[in-house]
Amino acid sequence: NYSINMQIFDKVISKHLPSKAEQAKIMSKVNAFIDELDKAMKSNKIKGEVMLGGSAAKGTFLRNDFDVDVFVRFDYSYKDKDLSNMLESLLQKINGMKFVLVHGSRDYFQSKSQSINYEIIPVLWVEDPEKALNVTDMSPLHVKWLKKHFSDKLRNEVVLAKLFCKAQNVYGAESYIKGFSGHVLDILIVKYGSFLNLLKASQKWVGLTDNSKSKHLIIDVENYKTAGKLNSSKISPLIVIDPIQPNRNAAAALSKEKIEKFTKAAKEFLEQPHEKYFVKKVYDLQELKAIKIKSCASWLLIVEVNALEG
Numbered sequence: 001n002y003s004i005n006m007q008i009f010d011k012v013i014s015k016h017l018p019s020k021a022e023q024a025k026i027m028s029k030v031n032a033f034i035d036e037l038d039k040a041m042k043s044n045k046i047k048g049e050v051m052l053g054g055s056a057a058k059g060t061f062l063r064n065d066f067d068v069d070v071f072v073r074f075d076y077s078y079k080d081k082d083l084s085n086m087l088e089s090l091l092q093k094i095n096g097m098k099f100v101l102v103h104g105s106r107d108y109f110q111s112k113s114q115s116i117n118y119e120i121i122p123v124l125w126v127e128d129p130e131k132a133l134n135v136t137d138m139s140p141l142h143v144k145w146l147k148k149h150f151s152d153k154l155r156n157e158v159v160l161a162k163l164f165c166k167a168q169n170v171y172g173a174e175s176y177i178k179g180f181s182g183h184v185l186d187i188l189i190v191k192y193g194s195f196l197n198l199l200k201a202s203q204k205w206v207g208l209t210d211n212s213k214s215k216h217l218i219i220d221v222e223n224y225k226t227a228g229k230l231n232s233s234k235i236s237p238l239i240v241i242d243p244i245q246p247n248r249n250a251a252a253a254l255s256k257e258k259i260e261k262f263t264k265a266a267k268e269f270l271e272q273p274h275e276k277y278f279v280k281k282v283y284d285l286q287e288l289k290a291i292k293i294k295s296c297a298s299w300l301l302i303v304e305v306n307a308l309e310g
Contacts, residue, residue, distance in 0.1 A: 003176050004273050005196055012278045015155050016163055018063045029206045030056060030068050033094075037072065037120075040093040046086065047075035048125060059142045059151065060158045065166075069115045071140050073125040079133060083122035084108070091120065100309065112118065129245040141244045142183050149190045160195040161185045163278040168265045170258040178255035180262070184240050187250060191221050199266040206263055208237035208256075222246070 030052065031254045038050045054069030055061040061068075074088055084107035089147045091099045091109060099109040099120070108121040124137045126196065132138050165171035165180050173181035180188075192198045208215050224246040237259055240251040256262055269277045283291075288300065 001274055002006060008273055008275050009195070009274060012163060013159060016065050016271070017156065017159050018061070022027070022063070023059070026116065029116055033113065033118065035093050037070065037090065040090045041065045042111055043093070043286055044090065046090070047077065049073050050138055053139055053143050058158070059155050060162065062159065062163065067119050070118060071118045072120060074122060075125055076131065079124055084126070087120065087122040092245060106136060138244050145243050146186050154189060155188045157195045158186055162200060164195070165196055165262065167278050168261055168279045170262050171255040175253070178253050179258045180254060181250070184251050184254070187219065187221060187240055187243065191219055199270055202266045204239060205259060208259065266292050
């Protein structure tokens with residue numbers, strides 16, 4: 001199936017990865033925003049820097065499906081300050097954009113401008129993990145680490161992994177998802193060298209999700225050997241030692257259910273490769289009603305929910 005897989009992968013990449021011209025157009029807008037924010041910092045005499053993070057910095061963002069992470073790295077001398085408030089005062093200096101406060105472990109902001117969704121995250125400028133006061137403080141270093149290992153080929157492999165996980169509904173480390181974070185996928189691709197190798201390796205994960213707490217697989221790309229020092233509450237069936245913070249399990253949020261969904265979909269793809277495994281199934285109301293009729297179900301309950309802002 002190797003040649004079939006490669007054809008499918010090439011097709012998926014060409015469909016979902018922006019061309020160099022598209023990337024350049026997006027990045028010109030992003031860089032203009034970063035320059036505006038940088039000027040606001042300088043005019044307020046705030047020490048620090050504005051830097052691009054996430055998939056935009058890595059070149060792994062998807063066509064029509066990405067957020068641009070912008071990190072405002074405040075000098076460590078501000079460690080006792082409210083960084084979210086400081087950032088809000090800077091954003092008020094930028095004309096023509098509205099920013100929405102989002103509550104998190106440290107509040108951050110979202111905005112949309114020229115069809116680009118931004119997430120602006122305040123962090124402390126740290127190089128030593130011991131000095132980080134919030135998990136987001138280390139995020140800029142994740143980008144730096146990945147770039148040491150990156151190539152155009154590896155970037156494509158990360159894109160394939162991300163699309164596959166999004167399609168299988170196992171992408172995202174948020175508590176309501178408990179799936180694979182982008183950071184974990186980056187580490188796994190560096191570990192296994194390709195998306196196809198990751199799928200094959202995942203078949204050895206089967207059995208990790210039974211009720212035996214003694215079963216774990218440890219991914220330790222930097223060979224830190226710190227798994228025994230992890231907080232017991234952060235142990236998951238798949239332990240991924242964070243290459244930036246050796247005492248942190250980057251996959252702590254990953255649930256057994258999402259591991260099982262991933263390995264099952266990987267098995268099905270390896271047995272019968274198809275592009276459909278990279279396309280998220282979205283149901284509309286009429287389609288759901290058609291399924292009800294087709295399956296002869298006696299009832300169908302549909303709930304529409306509006307989330308609170310932020």
